[in-house]
Structure formats: C-alpha cells, structure tokens
Amino acid sequence: MITFQYSHLRSVTEADVKAFDSRIARADEAIRNRSGAGNDFLGWVDLPVNYDREEFARIKEAAQKIKRDSDILLVIGIGGSYLGARAVIEFLQGVYYNGKRKNTPDIYFIGNSFNGEELKNVLELCEGKDVSVNVISKSGTTTESAIAFRIVREYLAKRYTPAELSSRIYATTDRSRGALRQMSTENGYETFVIPDDIGGRFSVLTPVGLLPIACAGIDIDALMAGAAAEREALFSAGLSNDAYRYAIVRNLLLERGKAVEVLASYDPSFRFLGEWFKQLFGESEGKQKKGLFPASVVYSSDLHSLGQFMQDGSPILFETVCTLSKPATRDLTVPFEEANADGLNYLAGEAMYKINKKAMLGTLLAHEQGGTETLLIRYDVKDARTLGELIYFFELSCAASGYLLEVNPFDQPGVEAYKKNMFALLGKPGYEEQRASLEEQLKNI
Ligand code: PA5
Numbered sequence: 001m002i003t004f005q006y007s008h009l010r011s012v013t014e015a016d017v018k019a020f021d022s023r024i025a026r027a028d029e030a031i032r033n034r035s036g037a038g039n040d041f042l043g044w045v046d047l048p049v050n051y052d053r054e055e056f057a058r059i060k061e062a063a064q065k066i067k068r069d070s071d072i073l074l075v076i077g078i079g080g081s082y083l084g085a086r087a088v089i090e091f092l093q094g095v096y097y098n099g100k101r102k103n104t105p106d107i108y109f110i111g112n113s114f115n116g117e118e119l120k121n122v123l124e125l126c127e128g129k130d131v132s133v134n135v136i137s138k139s140g141t142t143t144e145s146a147i148a149f150r151i152v153r154e155y156l157a158k159r160y161t162p163a164e165l166s167s168r169i170y171a172t173t174d175r176s177r178g179a180l181r182q183m184s185t186e187n188g189y190e191t192f193v194i195p196d197d198i199g200g201r202f203s204v205l206t207p208v209g210l211l212p213i214a215c216a217g218i219d220i221d222a223l224m225a226g227a228a229a230e231r232e233a234l235f236s237a238g239l240s241n242d243a244y245r246y247a248i249v250r251n252l253l254l255e256r257g258k259a260v261e262v263l264a265s266y267d268p269s270f271r272f273l274g275e276w277f278k279q280l281f282g283e284s285e286g287k288q289k290k291g292l293f294p295a296s297v298v299y300s301s302d303l304h305s306l307g308q309f310m311q312d313g314s315p316i317l318f319e320t321v322c323t324l325s326k327p328a329t330r331d332l333t334v335p336f337e338e339a340n341a342d343g344l345n346y347l348a349g350e351a352m353y354k355i356n357k358k359a360m361l362g363t364l365l366a367h368e369q370g371g372t373e374t375l376l377i378r379y380d381v382k383d384a385r386t387l388g389e390l391i392y393f394f395e396l397s398c399a400a401s402g403y404l405l406e407v408n409p410f411d412q413p414g415v416e417a418y419k420k421n422m423f424a425l426l427g428k429p430g431y432e433e434q435r436a437s438l439e440e441q442l443k444n445i
Helices: 014-018 021-032 053-069 083-093 116-125 143-157 162-167 179-187 207-215 220-236 242-255 268-285 307-312 352-370 384-404 413-426 432-444
Strands: 002-005 072-076 106-110 131-137 169-173 190-193 260-265 293-298 317-324 374-379
Touching: 002 242, 002 384, 014 242, 021 242, 021 384, 053 190, 053 207, 053 220, 072 143, 072 207, 083 106, 083 207, 083 268, 083 384, 106 116, 116 143, 131 143, 131 207, 143 162, 162 169, 169 179, 169 207, 190 207, 207 220, 220 242, 220 384, 242 317, 242 374, 242 384, 260 268, 268 293, 268 384, 307 352, 317 352, 352 374, 374 384, 413 432
Parallel strands: 072 106, 072 131, 131 169, 169 190, 260 293, 260 317, 317 374
Antiparallel strands: 002 374
C-alpha cells in the first residue's frame, strides 16, 4: 500500500489544498475523459487492466528462453526506453544483481550514452559468454542506441551465425514505423510493441520494461496487479486521492518559491527509481519556463555530501522522502562485542532497519528546522506488487501535476534542440546549413 503524508507541513494547510478543488477537478477530467493537452498519450491510464495478454505471454516465453540460453542480456535503450527497467530491477533484485549466483542472466544496460569506453568494458564482460540482446527504441532511430546496436551486432556476428544471432535479438519498438521495425522484419527478430498512446517515460509497464524485468526473475504479473490495484484505489478515492494530493502539494510548494523537489530514499536500491522519477517529472513538467526541477538523493550516503546544503543552503527546495513503513524482511542486526572499542554496544541487537528509520526521522526534524520541508510517501512492503502500485502512483500524480501547471505533460519539445546541433556538427545529411553557423559560434568555446 502507498500512502502520502503532508499533514505535518508548516507552510501548507488543508485550506490551501482545498483551494485547488476546481483545478484538480479539471485535471482529473482531462485524464479520465482524455480531453486535455497530449490526450493521445494517455494509454498508460488503463494499461494495468487493458494490456495485450498474448504479448504478455510471449514476453514470459522470451524471458524463459533468454534465461535458458544466455549468461548475459544486453539491454539497449535510453531515457524512457531504459530507466524504468533498470529502476525496477535494481529496486527488487539489488544494486549487485549481476554479481549474484542465480539462474537468470546478468543484465547490462547500454546504448544510453556516447561513451565508447563504457561500451567496450561491457563487451569485454561478454567474452566467452552466451549473450542475448533486447534493443528498445520507439522511434527506432535514437542515435545512442542505434550506434550501440550496430557495434553489438558486429561484435556478436563474429560468434554466432546470422540465423542464431537473429534468434538472440529481441526488438521492442513501434508497431509499424521506424528503422528498428524494418530491421526486425528483414532479419526475423522477435518483436514487442510499444503502444502508440504511451510515451517513453510512461512505458515501464509495457514490453519496454517488462521483458528485461522478467529476465531478471521478477514476477511481472505481480507488478501489473499492483499497478491495477493502485489505479482502482486512486480513482475510487475520487479527487482527494493521495496521488492528486501529492500533485497539489508540490505545486503549492512551487508557488511558495521552492523550485526544486528532491526525491529522497534511505535505500541504495532506490537510486534508479530516483533517475526514473527525474525523467518522469522533469520531461513532463519542465516546459514554458515552468516546473519544479526534480533531483534525487540516497540517504544516509548523501547526507555526507549534500546534507549540509539540504539543512542550510539556499532555501529553494523541499524533500519527498520515499520510505518503507514496515520492518525490512531481509536485514541484519548489530552484533555485541565485549571490547566495545567502537562504542557501538548501545546498538547491539538492533536491526539496521530501525537505525535507518531513526536516521530518517532525525533528518526530517533537522531539515524541517533548517527550513526544508519534507513530504512522505510510504510503501509497506518491498515487492513487485507494491512497486507496481508506486509506479502507478507517480504516473498519475505526474499527469495531474502537469495539468495543474497548465502544460502538456506528455510532450517533450525541448529535447530536440541539442539533437539538431549535434547532427549538424556530426555532418548528418540534411543538416549542412546549420553546420557553418554552429562552427562559427564554437570558435571561442
Ligand atoms: O520519454 C521519452 O520520450 C524519451 O526519453 C525517449 O524514451 C528516449 O528519447 C528514447 O527514445 P526512443 O525510444 O525513440 O529510442
């Protein structure tokens, strides 16, 4: 179960939240009736109850085959075609998943940068191992992923016959358009479809996320069931549901001059959920010179780096702490030591979960005192079902929050600008005109 708490905030009252009644009603209508800006990208709303069962079964079969015949799965993709799968796998299987002894393949995420050294390092890890590839791109033309895919194909072609190589490549892409769809048809790759009405950052519960997640041995039925349960719970709670409350409170804080939301967790395996959150909210809201800047930290580690700023720095931010509300099921306790040289015997027998909780509560009070307010999102269990709930909670609150801000939460016009410059500087055909002007501008840089 996911709960949202803001009742302890000093700067936000129930009356402030109530004042959003008509705005949240409009946002809700835009989402439910598909009547707002970007309404052709609302496929994620009903996805947990309305997904392609036949394809879902094929995902499981493909995952079984990959588990049987592969030591390594290379997942090629960037942005929405990357972050969700990695976030789910790291949260549920741990940051050190690849180092575990297990009957599922190691999973490496590539094609999410232009860094050749990193790709080379991953290919070295593939030496002598059986490898499968899941290449993910809705457009089928994203440069980072396309370059990585080309390099991987060349590398694996030295090892496998063309037919075997094709049988090891799984493409997740558009139903009919794009270079990757065409290559899949020509080479006979097994394909999975990214629905037209679901944008990259809302696609973790489509085959984009589900195939890698299933390959990591995670129960994708439970993940979908959690999302479906949260969908039901939120919509049946009406306009006062927690996802909408969260959307309202973060907008209220923005109106009070808090321009940065820092998503904080006390669990290192949450780090990539923070990355996923940043894309979800950053790309959905950061437009028309509006929006909260989404940041993320993992405590207590980051208390030793950013803690000073959070306590005492520019008063531009608030925190949203995501925390496990019940004791962790896998945990350690502090052992007793006769000598007590480190002075830790006062904690002997204490579960680390409890110590972590006290750190969280102590930090919350300290930060509140320093002027940094904290919103609380609690999840009661760390499992696939609850993570499905959390994903849906954030997706719905993000859409509502974007509509409260009066932006289209489902487009991303700003991400094209750097690409145009990069293509021109790289000499991509069709960009010749811009190149000379850009090179002139670069003279002093
Ligand atoms: O959310 C988005 O739309 C982006 O982050 C895309 O997912 C990302 O740019 C990758 O695009 P594609 O899947 O077309 O390769």
